[in-house]
Amino acid sequence: MAGSAEARKLVYLVTGGCGFLGEHVVRMLLEREPRLRELRVFDLHLSPWLEELKTGPVQVTGIQGDVSEAHEVAAAVSGAHVVIHTAGLVDVFGRASPETIYKVNVQGTQNVVEACVQTGTRFLVYTSSMEVVGPNIKGHPFYRGNEDTPYEAVHEHPYPHSKAQAERLVLEANGRMVHGGLPLVTCALRPTGIYGEGHQIMRDFYHQGLRLGGRLFRAIPASVEHGRVYVGNVAWMHVLVARELEHRAALMGGQVYFCYDKSPYKSYEDFNMEFLGPCGLRLVGTRPLLPYWLLVLLATLNALLQWLLRPLLLYAPLLNPYTLVVANTTFTVSTNKAQRHFGYEPLFSWEDSRTRTILWMQGMDSSAQ
Numbered sequence: 001m002a003g004s005a006e007a008r009k010l011v012y013l014v015t016g017g018c019g020f021l022g023e024h025v026v027r028m029l030l031e032r033e034p035r036l037r038e039l040r041v042f043d044l045h046l047s048p049w050l051e052e053l054k055t056g057p058v059q060v061t062g063i064q065g066d067v068s069e070a071h072e073v074a075a076a077v078s079g080a081h082v083v084i085h086t087a088g089l090v091d092v093f094g095r096a097s098p099e100t101i102y103k104v105n106v107q108g109t110q111n112v113v114e115a116c117v118q119t120g121t122r123f124l125v126y127t128s129s130m131e132v133v134g135p136n137i138k139g140h141p142f143y144r145g146n147e148d149t150p151y152e153a154v155h156e157h158p159y160p161h162s163k164a165q166a167e168r169l170v171l172e173a174n175g176r177m178v179h180g181g182l183p184l185v186t187c188a189l190r191p192t193g194i195y196g197e198g199h200q201i202m203r204d205f206y207h208q209g210l211r212l213g214g215r216l217f218r219a220i221p222a223s224v225e226h227g228r229v230y231v232g233n234v235a236w237m238h239v240l241v242a243r244e245l246e247h248r249a250a251l252m253g254g255q256v257y258f259c260y261d262k263s264p265y266k267s268y269e270d271f272n273m274e275f276l277g278p279c280g281l282r283l284v285g286t287r288p289l290l291p292y293w294l295l296v297l298l299a300t301l302n303a304l305l306q307w308l309l310r311p312l313l314l315y316a317p318l319l320n321p322y323t324l325v326v327a328n329t330t331f332t333v334s335t336n337k338a339q340r341h342f343g344y345e346p347l348f349s350w351e352d353s354r355t356r357t358i359l360w361m362q363g364m365d366s367s368a369q
C-alpha cells in the first residue's frame with residue numbers, strides 16, 4: 001500500500017526548492033517518499049519545470065516568496081509536517097552585500113525556525129555547509145576529518161559567518177515547544193563542495209575553458225585535497241534525515257552531519273577534470289603555472305578592483321583572496337556518522353555520479369550549439 005492514496009498523508013516544504021540542490025531534493029522526495037501528500041516548493045523565483053511535476057499523485061504547490069519576510073514564511077510553513085530549509089544566498093564572490101547575505105541566510109533561517117514554532121511544525125532539516133567549519137583563513141588543513149575533529153573555525157567572510165550563525169540558530173531550536181505542545185526536532189547537514197547536474201560553477205569553468213581554446217591552467221597544487229559530494233547523494237541524505245527525524249528524535253535532534261559519498265579525494269581542479277576532460281578540455285601543467293605569491297597578488301588586485309568599480313559596475317571574478325584560500329587549503333571529510341545514526345548509504349556510486357554529471361555537461365554543450 002506504500003504510495004497509495006491512504007498512505008499519502010505528509011506535507012513537506014522545501015525552501016529554495018528551485019535552486020541547484022533544492023531541485024534535486026524536490027525530485028528525490030517525489031521519487032522516494034511514498035508518504036508524501038503535498039510538496040510545497042518555496043523560492044524567490046519559481047522555475048518552469050515545476051509545472052511538469054504537477055501531473056503526478058503528489059500535490060506540488062509552488063510558492064513564490066522570500067525567506068527574509070517572516071509572514072511569507074509562516075504562511076508557507078503552516079500545516080507542513082517537515083521543513084527542509086535549503087534556501088540561501090551562496091556568495092563568496094562579493095556579488096551581494098554582507099547585509100543581504102545575513103538577511104537571507106540568518107534572518108531567513110530565524111524566520112523558518114519561528115514559523116515552525118508558531119504553526120506547530122515539528123521537524124526541521126537545515127542545509128548548512130562545510131564552510132561553517134572551514135577552511136579557515138589561516139589555511140589550516142582539515143584532512144579527512146569528521147564531525148568531532150577539533151578545528152579552529154574562524155569566520156571573517158560573510159557567507160561562512162552567516163551559515164555558522166544560521167546553523168547555530170537551528171541547533172539551539174532543537175527541543176523548543178512548538179504550537180500544540182510537542183518539541184521541535186532539528187538537525188543540520190553540512191555538504192562539502194556539491195557537484196552534479198545544474199552546477200553553475202562547473203558550467204563557468206567549462207565556458208572559460210572553451211574561451212581559452214579548450215585549456216585550463218593549473219592554479220592549485222595537485223596535493224591539496226578538496227571535499228566534493230554528488231548532488232543526488234546530498235539530496236538523498238536530506239530525504240532520509242527528514243524521514244528518520246521522527247523515529248530517532250533523541251539520537252538525531254540537534255546533531256550535525258557532514259554530507260559525504262564515495263567521490264575521490266582530489267584537488268578542486270583535478271576533480272573538475274573528471275567531467276571537463278571527457279567534454280574535451282585539458283588541464284595544462286602538473287604544477288601551478290603561477291607562483292602562489294602572484295596568485296595572492298592577483299586575488300588582492302581583484303578585490304581592490306571590485307571595491308573601486310562598485311559604484312559603476314559589479315566586478316566579481318572567481319579568484320579573490322577568500323576563494324584562493326578555500327581552493328588552496330586541504331579540507332576533506334571521512335566519517336560514517338550518517339550511516340550510524342540513520343542508515344545512510346550513498347544512493348549513487350562514484351561511477352554513476354560521474355557519468356550523470358558528464359552526460360549533463362555534454363547535453364549542455366549540444367544545447368548551446
Ligand SMILES: NC(=O)C1=CN([C@@H]2O[C@H](COP(=O)(O)OP(=O)(O)OC[C@H]3O[C@@H](n4cnc5c(N)ncnc54)[C@H](O)[C@@H]3O)[C@@H](O)[C@H]2O)C=CC1
Nearest residue numbers: 016018019020021043044066067086087088129191193194
Ligand atoms: N553549492 C554548494 O557547493 C554548497 C551549497 N550549500 C548550501 O546548500 C544550499 C543550496 O545551495 P545551492 O543549491 O548551491 O544554491 P542555489 O543558489 O542554486 O540555490 C539556492 C536557492 O535559494 C533561493 N533563494 C535565495 N534567496 C532566497 C530568499 N530570500 N527567499 C527564498 N528563496 C531564496 C534561490 O532562488 C535558489 O533557488 C544553500 O543553503 C547553501 O548554503 C552547502 C554546501 C555546499
Ligand SMILES: CC(C)CCC[C@@H](C)[C@H]1CC[C@H]2[C@@H]3[C@H](O)CC4=CC(=O)CC[C@]4(C)[C@H]3CC[C@]12C
Nearest residue numbers: 090092129131193219268318319323324326327
Ligand atoms: C581560480 C581559483 C584559484 C580557483 C577558484 C575555485 C573556487 C571558485 C572554488 C574552490 C572551492 C569552492 C567552494 C567550496 O567548494 C566550498 C563551498 C561551500 C559552500 O557552501 C558554497 C560554495 C563553496 C564556498 C565553493 C565556492 C567555489 C569555490 C571557492
